[in-house]
Amino acid sequence: MRTLRIVGIGFEALVTHKLRTLLMMAGTLVGVAALTVVMAMGKGAEKKIMKRVENFGPRAIMLIAGGGKDVPGPDLTTTTLTLRDAEAIRQNIGGIEAIAPAAMQRQMPIKAGAAQVQATIFACESDWHHAWDWYAQVGEGITDDDNSMLARVCVIGQTVREELFPDTDPVGQYLHIGNVRFQVKGVLEKRGTSPMGTDFDNRLLIPLTTGMRRLFNQDHLSYIRIKVAEVSQLETVTRDVRRLIHERHRIGPAEEDDFRLISAEIVARFAAGSSRTLSILLTVLAGLSLLIGGVVLMNILLISVKERTREIGLRRAIGASRTDVFVQFLAESLTVTLLGMAVGVLLGWGLCLLLPRFTPMPLVVSWESIALATGAAMAVGTFFGIQPARRAARLDPVKALQ
Amino acid sequence: MMEMNNITKTFGNGEMTTPVLKGISFTIDQGEYVAIMGTSGTGKSTLMNILGLLDRATDGRYLLDGTDVTTLDDRQLSRLRNKKLGFVFQQFHLLERTSARKNVLLPLIYAEEYPDDADTRAEAALVTVGLADRVDYRPNELSGGQQQRVAIARALINDPELILADEPTGNLDRRSGLEVLDVFKRLHQQGRTLLTVTHDQAVAEHADRIIVMEDGQVAQDQRVDQPRDAARELEQFQQEAQA
Numbered sequence: 191m192r193t194l195r196i197v198g199i200g201f202e203a204l205v206t207h208k209l210r211t212l213l214m215m216a217g218t219l220v221g222v223a224a225l226t227v228v229m230a231m232g233k234g235a236e237k238k239i240m241k242r243v244e245n246f247g248p249r250a251i252m253l254i255a256g257g258g259k260d261v262p263g264p265d266l267t268t269t270t271l272t273l274r275d276a277e278a279i280r281q282n283i284g285g286i287e288a289i290a291p292a293a294m295q296r297q298m299p300i301k302a303g304a305a306q307v308q309a310t311i312f313a314c315e316s317d318w319h320h321a322w323d324w325y326a327q328v329g330e331g332i333t334d335d336d337n338s339m340l341a342r343v344c345v346i347g348q349t350v351r352e353e354l355f356p357d358t359d360p361v362g363q364y365l366h367i368g369n370v371r372f373q374v375k376g377v378l379e380k381r382g383t384s385p386m387g388t389d390f391d392n393r394l395l396i397p398l399t400t401g402m403r404r405l406f407n408q409d410h411l412s413y414i415r416i417k418v419a420e421v422s423q424l425e426t427v428t429r430d431v432r433r434l435i436h437e438r439h440r441i442g443p444a445e446e447d448d449f450r451l452i453s454a455e456i457v458a459r460f461a462a463g464s465s466r467t468l469s470i471l472l473t474v475l476a477g478l479s480l481l482i483g484g485v486v487l488m489n490i491l492l493i494s495v496k497e498r499t500r501e502i503g504l505r506r507a508i509g510a511s512r513t514d515v516f517v518q519f520l521a522e523s524l525t526v527t528l529l530g531m532a533v534g535v536l537l538g539w540g541l542c543l544l545l546p547r548f549t550p551m552p553l554v555v556s557w558e559s560i561a562l563a564t565g566a567a568m569a570v571g572t573f574f575g576i577q578p579a580r581r582a583a584r585l586d587p588v589k590a591l592q
Numbered sequence: 593m594m595e596m597n598n599i600t601k602t603f604g605n606g607e608m609t610t611p612v613l614k615g616i617s618f619t620i621d622q623g624e625y626v627a628i629m630g631t632s633g634t635g636k637s638t639l640m641n642i643l644g645l646l647d648r649a650t651d652g653r654y655l656l657d658g659t660d661v662t663t664l665d666d667r668q669l670s671r672l673r674n675k676k677l678g679f680v681f682q683q684f685h686l687l688e689r690t691s692a693r694k695n696v697l698l699p700l701i702y703a704e705e706y707p708d709d710a711d712t713r714a715e716a717a718l719v720t721v722g723l724a725d726r727v728d729y730r731p732n733e734l735s736g737g738q739q740q741r742v743a744i745a746r747a748l749i750n751d752p753e754l755i756l757a758d759e760p761t762g763n764l765d766r767r768s769g770l771e772v773l774d775v776f777k778r779l780h781q782q783g784r785t786l787l788t789v790t791h792d793q794a795v796a797e798h799a800d801r802i803i804v805m806e807d808g809q810v811a812q813d814q815r816v817d818q819p820r821d822a823a824r825e826l827e828q829f830q831q832e833a834q835a
Binding site for chain 2: 191192195196198199206500501503504505506507508509510511512513514587588591
């Protein structure tokens with residue numbers, strides 16, 4: 191009860207000196223709001239990355255034509271990856287659930303009546319659907335029959351469908367890829383953004399045989415997608431595939447690869463790369479603003495201790511112990527911190543709700559980030575509140591009263 | 593009720609030490625009205641601070657109500673100040689922007705138990721000092737004399753054993769000073785123990801005992817045969833003012 195009354199003095203001082211209270215609060219308020227928003231940004235980016243990894247397929251390995259270190263797509267001028275490689279993998283490497291060789295061409299002009307769109311063409315086998323876990327939502331997918339008959343049929347992505355057949359049922363309709371006419375037999379499920387940030391749904395599937403012999407006139411593949419049976423096998427399968435292709439393509443240890451092997455892990459690392467660095471940087475900046483807020487709080491309190499020296503002396507004379515004075519001033523800084531924290535969280539939260547209306551940035555407010563922001567604010571408030579409270583408590587009452 | 597035994601106080605340490613109190617001994621009994629007199633630099637303020645438990649003696653024994661306070665820690669001393677002592681300062685030391693009532697209530701914050709009748713007590717204390725009609729006034733709305741009387745009411749709120757006043761009239765005009773001394777006189781008549789520190793002979797003569805300090809020692813300790821009567825002097829002063 192007595193302590194509560196002493197805490198009450200600190201509280202009353204805040205009510206009396208409203209402007210000073212506001213100034214003391216400002217740093218904490220801005221810091222907490224910034225931390226909440228920045229952490230929501232980080233969380234949003236993380237979620238986006240997770241979604242991309244999910245889209246890529248957590249059990250997938252992409253054997254992509256063309257060397258180099260970059261993650262983005264196949265190099266279409268590399269001609270060394272072939273169907274025989276795919277067959278060799280199928281024969282020699284265990285632990286594989288599905289394997290899907292594919293040839294692709296980017297930015298192919300596609301027409302349907304007056305409507306026109308540019309999309310990426312993937313020539314593939316029936317197993318492609320299984321390897322990608324990506325099936326026809328309407329109609330049906332590419333089948334073995336389509337491949338054996340070199341059928342001029344296609345399955346279109348959602349974006350292509352929206353562009354070419356906005357109002358009609360596309361199944362059974364015809365479209366032209368270049369000069370070749372194809373019949374639409376299905377529409378793919380919506381998939382969203384690729385790991386590289388491109389539109390996954392702006393695509394069109396055709397049978398592999400049709401693609402290689404009729405449309406692209408090529409013998410090589412762009413990629414072979416391998417889906418392992420168990421996530422735990424990713425590493426071994428990747429290693430085995432690398433060894434096999436090295437052997438088949440006669441690549442010596444000193445030579446540069448003419449292919450890349452990409453797994454979910456690499457995709458995650460690539461996608462996270464810059465956004466994580468930025469997120470860490472922003473969090474540090476927000477934390478810094480909180481820290482500066484703490485320093486401001488401390489200095490205002492130190493000035494206030496100086497201004498209230500006589501008051502402190504009087505309080506000591508009428509029965510306040512050193513501890514009582516300490517408690518009074520610490521209560522003042524903690525109350526300010528709590529207040530700033532509460533308003534800061536509300537402000538940050540509000541911004542997180544408001545910002546997505548103006549920017550495409552994904553923001554995810556989580557309890558962890560709020561807990562972290564308030565925890566940090568509390569720590570800062572306590573740390574910087576202790577010094578002024580100690581100074582107040584240590585004042586010699588005799589000198590304070592003079 | 594209060595006994596000082598060979599109290600010394602030395603400031604500074606090492607080679608540069610200044611003795612301020614050089615062995616002070618006296619006792620004050622319940623109900624006495626004592627003035628400690630001396631010119632500045634005689635150590636009377638230091639003595640006052642030790643008496644008020646705001647400072648510690650370098651050596652000697654100080655018994656307050658039978659308790660040896662020289663060995664107590666900050667917490668225990670604070671509790672004693674709160675329970676047994678009431679302070680009146682030269683500069684009043686009231687909290688600004690705070691009503692007379694709240695100023696008077698201040699010491700109760702530090703009491704062990706906040707009394708249920710706190711507000712009634714505050715008002716009663718203000719009645720005692722003649723400020724019944726100023727309960728909700730703030731210090732800046734009161735005259736100096738009134739402010740000092742609020743401070744006296746504050747000293748009374750915890751029903752202290754001893755009221756310590758340090759130059760209580762030092763910042764007041766003659767009339768206000770007499771009003772304060774009148775309040776002291778009435779408190780004394782009610783049986784309270786008062787100790788005033790002053791350099792002013794005229795103020796000291798209102799007490800019924802004067803201890804004169806000189807160079808850190810008690811030079812004189814005498815009863816006053818005929819203490820001055822503040823009420824009468826106040827009346828005279830008013831008549832002179834009208835004339």
